[in-house]
Amino acid sequence: MNNNSFVLGLKAGLSIAIGYFPVALTFGLLAKTSGLSIWEATAMSIFVYAGAAQYMSLTLISKGVDPILIVLNTFVLNIRHFLMTAALNEKMQSEKRWIKGIYAFGITDESFSVLATRKEDKIGTSFAFGVAFIAYSSWVIFTAVGHVIGANLPQFLQAAMSIALYAMFVGLLVPSMRGNRKVVMLALIAAVINGFFYWTGILSTGWSILVATLASAIFVEIIYAIHEKRKRIAGQLKGA
Amino acid sequence: MGAWYWWTLIGMAIVTYIPRAVPLTFLEGKELPPVVSGVLRNIPYAVLGALIFPAILYVQEGNLLFGLIGAIVAFTLAILFSNLMVIVLGTIGVLAIYSLVF
Numbered sequence: 001m002n003n004n005s006f007v008l009g010l011k012a013g014l015s016i017a018i019g020y021f022p023v024a025l026t027f028g029l030l031a032k033t034s035g036l037s038i039w040e041a042t043a044m045s046i047f048v049y050a051g052a053a054q055y056m057s058l059t060l061i062s063k064g065v066d067p068i069l070i071v072l073n074t075f076v077l078n079i080r081h082f083l084m085t086a087a088l089n090e091k092m093q094s095e096k097r098w099i100k101g102i103y104a105f106g107i108t109d110e111s112f113s114v115l116a117t118r119k120e121d122k123i124g125t126s127f128a129f130g131v132a133f134i135a136y137s138s139w140v141i142f143t144a145v146g147h148v149i150g151a152n153l154p155q156f157l158q159a160a161m162s163i164a165l166y167a168m169f170v171g172l173l174v175p176s177m178r179g180n181r182k183v184v185m186l187a188l189i190a191a192v193i194n195g196f197f198y199w200t201g202i203l204s205t206g207w208s209i210l211v212a213t214l215a216s217a218i219f220v221e222i223i224y225a226i227h228e229k230r231k232r233i234a235g236q237l238k239g240a
Numbered sequence: 241m242g243a244w245y246w247w248t249l250i251g252m253a254i255v256t257y258i259p260r261a262v263p264l265t266f267l268e269g270k271e272l273p274p275v276v277s278g279v280l281r282n283i284p285y286a287v288l289g290a291l292i293f294p295a296i297l298y299v300q301e302g303n304l305l306f307g308l309i310g311a312i313v314a315f316t317l318a319i320l321f322s323n324l325m326v327i328v329l330g331t332i333g334v335l336a337i338y339s340l341v342f
Contacts, residue, residue, distance in 0.1 A: 015328045040241055040249075047253040057252060067244055071251035080287075081259035087283035089267045097265045104261040109291055116284035159300055160336035163310040164328055166296040170311070171327035173288040174318035186282050187289030194290040212290040217282035221275070 002126040009130015012118075015171070016110045016131070017138035019164035022153060023051055024139045028146020030055070034062045038147045045143035049136060050108065052205070053077045077206040083213060084112040091115070093122045100125075106132025110165060117172045182220060190216035310335050 024045065031041035036058075044054055053074040060070045085107055092100070092115075103125065111131050115123055152158050176183045194212035197203040203211060272280070296314075297307035314331045321327060 015324050018328060036241060036245075040245060043246075044249055044252070047249060048256050050252075050256045053252060053256060057248070061241075061245075061248075067248040067251065070248050071255055074252045075255035075259075078256050078259050081256075082263055083283060084287060085260055086263035086267060087280040087287075089264050090272075090277055090280050092264070094269060097268050100264045100268060101261050104264045105257060107260045107264075109287070113284065113288060113291070117288070156336055156339040159306065159339045160332045162299040163296075163307075163314070163331050163335055166292055166299065166310065167314040167317075167328045167331035168324060169288050169292045170296075170314040171318050171324045173285065173292065174315065175322050176285060182282075183285045186285040187292075190286035190289035191293035195294045198294050209287070209290045213283060213286040214279075216286040216289065217279045220282055220286075221279050225278075 002124060005124045006126040006130040006133075009127040009132075010134045011130075012114055012127070013111065013131035013134040015164075015168045016108075016114060016135040019110065019161075019168055020051075020135060020138040021142050022158055022161040022164065024142035025146035026152060026158075027051070027054055027058075028143040028148075029150060029152055030058055031143070032147045032150055034058045036061075036147075038144060041147050042140065042144045045140045048074070049105070049139060050074070050078055051139075076204065079206055080109075080210040080213070081107060081112075083210060084109070084116070088112055088116055091118070091121075091123050092128065093124050095125045103128045103132050106136050108135065110168065111135050113169060113172050117176055182224065185223075186216055186220050189219060306335070306339070309338060 027045070028041055031044070032038075036044075044057070048054060056073060056077060057070050060073065085104060088107065106128075111128075114131055115128060146152075153161065173183075173187055177187065190212045193215055194208055197208035197212060198205075202208075292311075296311045297304055299310060300306040310331060313334045314327060317327045317330045321330075
């Protein structure tokens with residue numbers, strides 16, 4: 001493994017680790033109040049590693065919902081990762097399948113966003129491991145810490161830190177938007193569609209993000225294909 | 241919690257891992273049609289749009305203004321600086337001061 005690019009990955013993933021800190025801490029705390037032992041809570045962060053699904057499972061567990069329904073809900077909530085890892089695969093360096101199977105475990109909305117918006121053409125395996133490792137460590141460690149201390153951060157800090165992951169998404173998106181109309185269109189259209197699903201309540205969050213993303217990506221691709229074709233025809237006419 | 245908890249956990253772990261691992265391993269070395277890879281190349285930016293909006297407005301339940309201020313600060317910092325850490329910590333800092341004052 002390339003040590004240097006692993007360290008670069010750790011650095012690139014640091015803002016995820018900071019963003020996970022308050023979310024994992026609160027998860028540990030809520031798990032405790034829902035009656036989970038420290039091992040039960042930490043094991044969920046170790047083996048499942050999916051923020052939204054873990055929060056949802058706490059609510060369902062405390063309501064005594066059928067475990068099969070909890071698993072089904074988890075699947076629906078994470079179905080969007082099919083799309084993300086398929087997209088990420090186009091950007092990842094070619095690698096043995098079992099190695100990709102390991103870092104695949106570390107792909108979340110956040111690590112996907114950090115990796116997929118990199119400027120370089122191909123991303124190295126060690127870099128992906130670095131990003132995944134620091135984010136995962138933060139998630140697992142602060143779940144346990146939250147359970148042990150059984151208290152939250154001071155209210156003002158907890159509130160302020162809840163913005164961290166969104167600030168990171170903004171920080172990943174805006175530089176790519178600069179001078180790139182396609183990126184602006186992709187983000188805006190997906191945001192509008194997602195807002196529509198959210199406020200009308202037609203789709204649950206898991207589906208909503210998936211459908212909004214896919215619809216925007218396909219729509220913009222069609223627009224650009226038509227645009228390219230027109231330009232080519234105009235060019236040919238001029239040539240003749 | 242009883243044994244059912246651990247079975248639930250195993251089930252959750254499996255259904256979370258499948259969407260992460262199947263595309264990355266199955267598509268390894270496969271050349272996709274240009275149309276499909278074109279759409280896939282668009283995914284990261286579309287995802288970011290959907291992840292940010294409207295969730296950023298609801299980071300504090302029942303306090304839309306808080307999220308709105310956070311969004312404005314984050315976008316402003318992102319336009320001014322390209323360093324991710326500056327954007328993240330700067331937004332946290334401004335909101336921390338805001339919640340201390342108000």
